[in-house]
Amino acid sequence: MNHAFRPARDFHMAAVNAGRVLAFHKDRVVVKATRASAVLPGPDELTSAGLAAHTRLRLGTIQGQAYSGWALSHEPDLPEGYALAGLRSLFGGMDEADFQMAGYALQLLNWVADNRFCGRCGTAMNLAEGDRALVCGACRHTIYPRISPAIIVAITAGKRLLLARSGRFPRKRMFSVIAGYVEPGETLEDCVRREIREEVGLTVRHIRYFGSQAWPFSGSLMVGFTAEHAGGQIQLDGEEILEADWFAPDRLPEIPGKISIARQLIDWFVDNH
Structure with missing residues (x-):
């Protein structure tokens, strides 16, 4: 902002x-x-x-x-x-x-x-006075705008970048970096490791903060990282990820537009390799 x-x-x-x-x-x-x-x-x-x-x-x-x-x-x-x-x-x-x-x-x-109705008693919610919130007209339960934290990570192996094609859009040929929502009780770094392990079966090291981006389309805060491949071979989960591979900076497939932090991570890789 x-x-x-x-x-x-x-x-x-x-x-x-x-x-x-x-x-x-x-x-x-x-x-x-x-x-x-x-x-x-x-x-x-x-x-x-x-x-x-x-x-x-x-x-x-x-x-x-x-x-x-x-x-x-x-x-x-x-x-x-x-x-x-x-x-x-x-x-x-x-x-x-x-x-x-x-x-x-x-x-x-x-x-x-x-959030038109209270999740506790079912009464209509109203705009709060003097606070950026919604408040229940009956039980006074108050809620604030929800932000869903998610990680997004560029994984490198030497001069190659891991890119994957999502199962959410099976007809699209666009590839991007790995991303996923943070689970309750999980640190951002733990989420990076888990999402990579679950989606492509790899382990990583040297996890470093890259930047962040508010993503209003899903109410998310995307927290970007870079990481290096530490071990394992690509093993697709078959659900969230349909394809994944290592790409050289001059051999990239179709990638996201410049509006997204995903593209910023990919551009960082290209600029530095």
């Missing part, structure tokens, strides 16, 4: 009537298309266009620019010059702060939609 971001004290919209709006229908956001880039609309523009939202969240500011997130009630019939666009398609095509706030808004709107 932009270092100048100042999150709102709570998500209530009462005091917000200006700024930029992240108006989502499912996983697509309303933008104004210009020759140079995609631009976020203001609340008056959306209201004039007749767009109805069942959820509105005050998000915060970046350098004094206010942002709010809207979940639209239905797919809108947009005026000329406006469009619904997926976040991946907007990478590099809109203001960086707007793009980061779009990811933040999508994650929060999904969190609100997934």
Whole structure:
């Protein structure tokens, strides 16, 4: 997130009537298309266009620019010059702060939609006063936005990089680095070792932190590592991983786009080998 971001004290919209709006229908956001880039609309523009939202969240500011997130009630019939666009398609095509706030808004709107009722007593949840949370109207059970930690790791063996093809998208030929969610009670380093062992049957050494990335599409915090192959031959689990192999930097298969930390890890390998 932009270092100048100042999150709102709570998500209530009462005091917000200006700024930029992240108006989502499912996983697509309303933008104004210009020759140079995609631009976020203001609340008056959306209201004039007749767009109805069942959820509105005050998000915060970046350098004094206010942002709010809207979940639209239905797919809108947009005026000329406006469009619904997926976040991946907007990478590099809109203001960086707007793009980061779009990811933040999508994650929060999904969190609100997934927690409409209290998990303890079944009563409707409400936006908390003075806190970035949801609170039960009956038992006062309070929940905060969920972040699911996951590791992602580039495994090298000399001048080769391990890349694998996921079973989640069996028709795609894209290869990427190994990734997986952290289990309760598990350290990040233990998760690196376990995921590699489970998915491709290898052991690793020299696990080093690389960087991290918020991934709003799954509500994850991706924590990146590099590691060196220590032993074992590739043995596929046959479920999560359909193919895996070692690749030289000049012989890479189809790989993820530059929006992801997976691509950053692969680019790091290429740049250093």
